[in-house]
Amino acid sequence: MSSSEGGVAAKRRGRRAHAHAPGAHDHAMPDLPEAVDIFDTTLRDGSQQEGLSLTVDDKLRVAEQLDHLGVAYIEGGWPGANPKDDEFFARAPDELHLSTSTLVAFGSTRRAGVRAEEDETLGKLVVANTSVVCLVAKSWDRHVIDALRTDLDEAVAMVRDSVAFFVARDKRVFLDAEHFFDGYRHNPDFARRVLAAAEEAGAEALVLCDTNGGTLPDDVERIVGEVYDSTDTQIGIHCHNDAGCAVANSLAAVRAGATHVQGCVNGYGERAGNADLSATIPNLSLKLNVRTIAPERLERLTPVSHHIAELVNIAPNAQQPYVGASVFAHKGGLHASAVARRRDLYEHISPDLVGNGARVVVSEMAGRSTLALKAVELGLDLDGEVLGRVLDELKQLEHEGYHFEVADGSLELLLRRATGWAPQYFEVESYRVITDHRVPEAAGRRGEALAGLLSVSTEATVRLRVGHERVVATAEGNGPVNALDAALRQAIGPHHPPLANLHLTDYRVRVLDTGRGTGAVTRVLVDTSDGDETWTTIGVSENIIEASWQALYDAVVLGLLRAERKGR
Numbered sequence: 001m002s003s004s005e006g007g008v009a010a011k012r013r014g015r016r017a018h019a020h021a022p023g024a025h026d027h028a029m030p031d032l033p034e035a036v037d038i039f040d041t042t043l044r045d046g047s048q049q050e051g052l053s054l055t056v057d058d059k060l061r062v063a064e065q066l067d068h069l070g071v072a073y074i075e076g077g078w079p080g081a082n083p084k085d086d087e088f089f090a091r092a093p094d095e096l097h098l099s100t101s102t103l104v105a106f107g108s109t110r111r112a113g114v115r116a117e118e119d120e121t122l123g124k125l126v127v128a129n130t131s132v133v134c135l136v137a138k139s140w141d142r143h144v145i146d147a148l149r150t151d152l153d154e155a156v157a158m159v160r161d162s163v164a165f166f167v168a169r170d171k172r173v174f175l176d177a178e179h180f181f182d183g184y185r186h187n188p189d190f191a192r193r194v195l196a197a198a199e200e201a202g203a204e205a206l207v208l209c210d211t212n213g214g215t216l217p218d219d220v221e222r223i224v225g226e227v228y229d230s231t232d233t234q235i236g237i238h239c240h241n242d243a244g245c246a247v248a249n250s251l252a253a254v255r256a257g258a259t260h261v262q263g264c265v266n267g268y269g270e271r272a273g274n275a276d277l278s279a280t281i282p283n284l285s286l287k288l289n290v291r292t293i294a295p296e297r298l299e300r301l302t303p304v305s306h307h308i309a310e311l312v313n314i315a316p317n318a319q320q321p322y323v324g325a326s327v328f329a330h331k332g333g334l335h336a337s338a339v340a341r342r343r344d345l346y347e348h349i350s351p352d353l354v355g356n357g358a359r360v361v362v363s364e365m366a367g368r369s370t371l372a373l374k375a376v377e378l379g380l381d382l383d384g385e386v387l388g389r390v391l392d393e394l395k396q397l398e399h400e401g402y403h404f405e406v407a408d409g410s411l412e413l414l415l416r417r418a419t420g421w422a423p424q425y426f427e428v429e430s431y432r433v434i435t436d437h438r439v440p441e442a443a444g445r446r447g448e449a450l451a452g453l454l455s456v457s458t459e460a461t462v463r464l465r466v467g468h469e470r471v472v473a474t475a476e477g478n479g480p481v482n483a484l485d486a487a488l489r490q491a492i493g494p495h496h497p498p499l500a501n502l503h504l505t506d507y508r509v510r511v512l513d514t515g516r517g518t519g520a521v522t523r524v525l526v527d528t529s530d531g532d533e534t535w536t537t538i539g540v541s542e543n544i545i546e547a548s549w550q551a552l553y554d555a556v557v558l559g560l561l562r563a564e565r566k567g568r
């Protein structure tokens, strides 16, 4: 067996007494390992998520973020499975400079009836040229017979030959035992033979996969424990979240002896996703005192989670444990003022530990004390009289349909304006949007609107002043908001370069007072990101374009203000 180079964990059997919680009975507490290796598979398993598609550039940037976070291993993809992954591994040596993590290539074991040396898949893995390969093998007998259509002896030989093939080429090999828990329940002998073959051939870690994601923590702990007692090789865990237990199952596996933990940042993955490393890591490090990433890097968790969400272009889930924008937000007057005095009574950990921030949520239900806390959070000095005025204004606006609780960005601007601040970046004279909807004549005559023939184009013009200069810009877009955004960027972009770093990440429309039909009021929320931070701004109007414009305007103003403060 080769020695560790990328891992942080004491490899095998490195157990120590658990740090006991006060009042716990000694005999009730299992031993826990001192450290585990975190193996991120966002770029391989995570990218199976519906709607998630990464370019090679995106993949390189996600890998950089994972390295910055400090996971032990980054699974980069499956060379040979698609040209994108081939390109990723071809470019990685020159373009990816990992300081903490080790890059891993994934692939299947050799095909049935083919010598390892002649197997195309294994050949591609050799070309990918990583120091570690992760091989997936079927460990459920039914899959061997029904899917692979070969016999169990050949399936075991495929594992042994494939692992030996890479060990002979000085590669470190991890074995992903696919469907292990289901397989172990149906035919434990075969499941164990697969692990034994890999172990004998020199695999460094045996990763037990709950591929269908339906196993519950008790079973995971029991089965991992049984495997642990029968092997000297490092055990890994790979859980899917179909039963909502992927993180709990990963912890259960560690309690039973696993010291290699696979998952994806933000829990990406097909169906219900993989184990969310953004929760697994702090649960292990902060609650169970098992080392995962370097302790001083834990505070990178929230920024990295958000940055990766941006790269994969999926809006972050505000309720995601540990890293979500709402998970340390406190609402309501009495509660929020109590939080200010004794945060530990209302928070399961200090949000700073994972780089998240406690946040005061302000709404019309808020009292003056809540608003005062928000002002302090923003570093603003508002006296009692001003606070009273802002509160009145806020209540009036909420009555009209604004909802500041979900629009932190617009709230910040409201509070800043109350201090006498006014943005000086640009001054809007007017904007105009034209949408042109053309039905081809032939279709019109037949009275049909043929979706495929219909042409809709949108053009926006903004007129504004930047300093002493008057600017008029016109741009096209795939819709009115997109066109307005493009025209605004065109007009002020040259004067405000940081605008190039701002991205609209989400746009939501809600119709209020629906009883009024098309005359109802529209509320628009826009999420914007500068790469590290995301903020939400709001617009409300009977006119959807005007509501969008308000939200867009606040988004850009706040983005420029933040860039200024960050010295960009």
Ligand SMILES: [Zn+2]
Residues within 6 Å of the ligand: 045, 209, 211, 238, 240, 274
């Ligand atoms: Zn998987």
